[in-house]
Amino acid sequence: MSTQDPRTDLHFYLQSARDALLWKLEGLSEYDVRRPLTPTGTNLLGLVKHAAGVELGYLGDIFGRPSGEPLPWLEEGAEPNADMWATADESRAHVVELYRRAWAHADATVDALPLDTVGRVPWWPDGKNEVTLHHAVTRVVADTQRHAGHADILRELLDGAAGMREDNTALPSADPAWWEAHRDRLERAARDAGRKA
Template identity: 80%
Template sequence: MTLTDTAKADLHRYLQEARDALLWKLDGLTEYDARRPMTPTGTNLLGLVKHVAGVELGYLGDTFGRPSGEPLPWLADGADLNDDMWATADETRTDVVGLYRRAWAHADATIDALPLDTTGRVPWWPDDRAELTLHHAVVRVIADTQRHAGHADILRELMDGAAGERAGSNSLPSSDPAWWKAYRDRLEQAARDAVGPGGGPDGTP
């Protein structure tokens, strides 16, 4: 295996781990919980998946002259701001997840077909800095997907307490709710102790 092959394998491994982690956060959820906004800025699980699907098709497709042919009306001229960050009532979870899996396949084909030093042009970047290599594009997509997988981890924990990186290996130090309660209480006390008397969120010691 050449150094280039090894580099591609490493990049693909970390990209796929991020993809799998993000989709795992949808497992077992109702249609409502999969799409309901959980933060003041509307962050929601299915919207994150929809967003990263567009990211992959853009950076690892269009950028290198390999359009997927997938219709993405939420990215078209005239679409409302943030339309790629939530799923409409007509866009089912099956639709969005299916799009994401097709985006994987299209992106992986681009990675397999082109050398990492291949130069592409990002259509939505300013012309004077629109060029980037495939290596740069893959790293960018990994960073974006991992960031949103982290968002998804927190959203899912807020919903039902489920946490961790992936099924069968959540990388958490304990699965005992009592341990976590004691741990959280210890952190809360440390936060209060750090600011002294009256430092609690309600002015209490």
């Protein structure tokens, strides 16, 4: 997908990342969407919660368009990293709906303002905190795509589901035997390379 309109391109890639991130939650238990699967605690629902805060900040607040959404995990004095996990009281539905509201608010900002509109990022150092809307959207696309990639790996670790979307995995095969043989071949190559080092 590419057009002559940068706004359309930016929106397309942002929405595809948003959709991929939410798809990774589908069909999983409450435990599995919250389960910390890395030494730093990375988990699927936390990635969605983080992405909501990023969109509301970079594509709302910094352009003088606050959403009014309460985000206690981003307030002064909040626990470090509190945006990267959901408490037992923050339901999956709440976090997903917050993210969808963040999309709507961010999209309204992008639609309402020229891409060269300058905003100020209060959490960046003074003198280095001005950014255009175009830059901010690009930053949010990159951040969301990065976290969609994290989510893809986490989901594969949980139940083997992998790929970009349910209707387009972008994987060369769906055959478990093919993947087992492929993984075995990679393991042999890694061991051979390790012996040569």
